[in-house]
Amino acid sequence: MTAVARFLRSYPWVTATLAVLVVVLVCAAAGWPLAARIIATAYVGAFVVYTCVGMVRDMLRGHWGLDILAVVAMLATLWVGEYVAALIVMLMLSGGEALEDAAASRAKADLDALLHHAPQRAVRVAADGTQAEVDAAELLAGDTVLVRPGEVVPVDGRLLEAAEFDLSSLTGESLPVGLGAGDEVASGAVNGSTVVRLIALRAADQSQFQQIVALVRRAQENKAPTVRLADRFALPFTAFSLLLAGGAWALSGDPLRFAQVLVLATPCPLLIAAPVAFLGGLSRASRAGVVVKDGGVLERLGRLRSAAFDKTGTLTAGRPELVAVRPAGGAVADEVLRLAAAAEQASSHVLAAGIIAAAEARGLQLPAVDGASEVATNGVLARVEGREVAVGKPAWVASLAPGLERAPLSAGQAAAYVAVDGVFAGTLVLQDAPRPEAAAVTAWLRENGVARQVILTGDVEATAAPVAASVGITEVHAELLPADKVRLAAELSPRPVVMVGDGVNDAPVLAAADVGVAMGARGATAAGDAADAVILRDSLRPLAEALSIGRHTLRVALTSIWIGIVLSVGLMLVAATGAIPAVAGALTQELVDLAAILYALRALRPPVLALPAHAPGNAAPSESVGP
Template sequence: MSGAIAFLRSGQGLLVVAIAVALAAGLVLSALGRPELATFAYRAGTAAVLATLVVSIIASLRRGQFGLDIVAALAMAGALAVGENLAAAVVALMYAGGQALESYADGRAKREMTALLARAPRTAVRHRGAELETVDIEVIRPGDRLMIRRGDVLPVDGTIAGGRALIDTAAVTGESLPRHVADGAPVMSGTTNVGDVFTLLATRPASESTYAGIVRLVRDAIEGRAPMARLADRFALGFLAATVILAVAAWAISGDPVRAVAVLVVATPCPLILAVPVAIVAGLSRAAGRGVLVKGGGALEALARVRVIVLDKTGTLTHGEARLADIEVFEGFDPDEVLRLAASLDQASPHVVARALIAAATERGLALATPEAATEAPGEGVDGIVEGRRVRVGGRAYVLSALADGQTAPMRPLPAGVGVVVSVAVDGRLAGRILLADGIRDGTEALLARLRGLGMRRIVLATGDRADIAEAVAGGLGFDEIHAGLTPEGKIAVIAAARASGPVLMVGDGVNDAPALVAADVGIAMGVRGAAASAEAADAVLLSDSLDGLADGIAIAKRARQIALQSVVAGIALSVAGMLAAAAGYLPPLQGALLQEAIDVAVILNALRALR
């Protein structure tokens, strides 16, 4: 009901109602034998629509925009001039209704994207000593403690403080199921608390948080215009000229001006001016719903045409963080115990490797002890007491320096793909070493196969990592090329070489990937954990920490472009056929008007298929 009221209050809604009332009144008056009053009703209603259209055309011409609405204006004016008043009223109603339908279709296509904007929180509940206060999110600063109630959208990025939380990330990442987040773990703004009340410790101001960045990207995407839509505008003059020439020729050959009006009436501009933007915006909306935020129609069309994909490794093909690969122990030591002691001591260190050991121990359900007398040698390791035992964790040289006299550590070859080795000594004895690697994301092999099925001619790995690690991680996945040890300039060179096989898509996540994302025909950034620079440089952002959305985004882009082209080809073909029939005298103005709008409605509804 509220949507209907809003429609009636809008300018388009009032115009549709006005011409519909005028047309209905004219038909009733004609049936009652009052043709002069019926003619007045038809002409008055048409004049209202025509006046609005002329004002719009003049405004467009002043902006240097030449649109196809001129054809509709000529059709109405011509029908009034030759006395085809009913046909003029039908054209006016269908034109006004078509504009309203376009507005509805465009709004429906943008619904999922604008929903992100509508969900943006404006206020938050902040702890102030023992009291609570409601504040605008703009005043929130890192370190503030916020109360997040059930159903609240997280206003800023932060960490869980005190207990666990149940978070629904669907609006941001597309994940269908809520997930439990442990105490101290990071959470993103824009996600929703679907569990009990918890405290959020803000780590970023609202303006720099994940959701604020997504909102900015959404606005950019909504405002973007597709090249095909601009192409339609450039064809406007040619289409108008062809229509006028055919209309004048029909009049000159037959001597009947009504034939010229019929040609103008049936010449529908909607397949170009409506179908393309509706299909493209529908594709943008559909992609956003699958966690792929494309920055505008131009980027979506470019994504549909890519034939080569260049993937970064760290953080893109892999998780971007060290994970436990294996534990090698010496006689007398148990693997889980070595990991537990090392992780317990590493609780005293903020190092990224320390966090990896703690996470591995937690995943195995190992109970960590509190370290005592812990001292850290920056860049080397940590030494301290765990449950009364002297433990040293770190690099090989650092740990060997704590061994008893005469004790040695055999050098064993590292397994393929291992990037970090952590040595562990307990009570002056070498206990073992913990091997860490950055493994590939689950489902990567299936993803690459799906990309092949979407028409990718070449899939290339480009990484700054060592060649042996790159080969170990990706050697069996079927990449056409693997380039390792690359600088940012090196990645740009790889993209330039790959362009010989077709338009290139680059996927990356780090600051060092930003130049390559710009150099590629289409750049896609990993937006959840990726660097802000890469997200800004990219044409699209994957909102989930997964590559699954990559294939979805390409498939959606291809389908949206295909549907847009289908609508244009079918609509123009039907319009040309109708124009020729009208020129030959087989299609009077009234029937031509009805045919025109049937085509318009059909192409718009076809364009909306891109939402599915």
């Protein structure tokens, strides 16, 4: 009974309509038809006025309301004395909200699970060891946080002791993952069986899981594509229904035919089925490891024709390892590495981490940096121990230190060049191989309509071309500034175009593309802000899954709409002959609505993706890539 009471309170128009319908039926059975008609007419008339006000507001915003059919149907049934049918149409229209909520709740179950998983409270440890429970939102970078067994990690942090974590809500990985002291753990991970402490790397609202939650909330609130889909069908369907109803009246001379046709033209399949399908698609994408900001993005993903990729951290694994230090001009290898690693502390580029990690592994103490600046796509310039240290691309470093010599590189290698006080000091050679699944993903995209694929990178041609060849991409645009990437993405055709980047230096072009997709597995929050979708797993495979889900969702949404339209039109044609009474027609239309909505839930079923988890690929040589 509690559930029934909750339902009746949540949907007052449904409750009131059921009550009025019972009263009208009792009056009619008691031999008071006039009273029944007056009550029904007054009540339905009030609902029509209420609906018309909202419909006019929608029209002023540029959306032609499909509710006009239901309004005309209610008025027509009242006019011809079919007031019970009018109440049933009203019950269907007011009950549409309840039906949509029920279907939407099923469709967005995975999105809701992410929201409910968001940490609310956290235990902060003070410098004297005392503990205090606080709101997770209060955590700041540098705080020491204690996470109990089974609790959700509330903030991105660096572990102070080893532990196992469940990362399934972030990456889809079903097995616990062991992390050691000093490793980073993302917010949203679930702690295993031991108490663990960590140092917060960033404020709670800037941590990875909170960024995901923000994306999910936006996805649930934005219904733009469903409105556009309904708009495409609204005017033609409305005009056809009114013409058919008018024609049936004209040919028969009986105004009852007009009402009998229109009660079968209610718009629930268009108003409800498409939103349910898109919510299902968004939910399915989140389960596949891709958070999509809204249904409009999902629709564009389903129509993609071109793709642009960043290289480092996107087509490559983004985990560069230092394999050689080649000093020049009498410099010492460890000194070149030490100064370069110190300067790279000011860089956000993915290769900086490899240089710093190599220096730390050799036991080199990194000095403090006295002033540093990152020159976008070129390198980093810093003052270290009174010396000016530059680390970056050969052309840029050569402009600061004449006499630079480019290093010969083997397959899969990249180089960062170092200058100290205007003198070329040496080359750092790193290995960053293409992702094992990259070739399979690009091949799948080509086979599924994304024929044009390009690399847009700030690296030099010699760096990008071998990587492109290894993953099956033939078009490369190299040595680009951020503005160049934005321009080329805007000029790329055919459209729509997806841009995939690692989120470090790609925010402008991600925002400029038709669909910007960020590799957010390592918590690049700038990417989440600029991109339309964020891949949570450290893999390109979810990109293909998102495209497949987008196409499947769009197909399901359109099919559910057409199911409703075709069934409605067929029934309207029968009703035009007078074979379907108005009350029976109103009840039958509810079955049409249900069929369309049940079909829309097919968006939750994953499409078949014929893509191997890993594909063989040859390592490619690469040239200087900057910091």
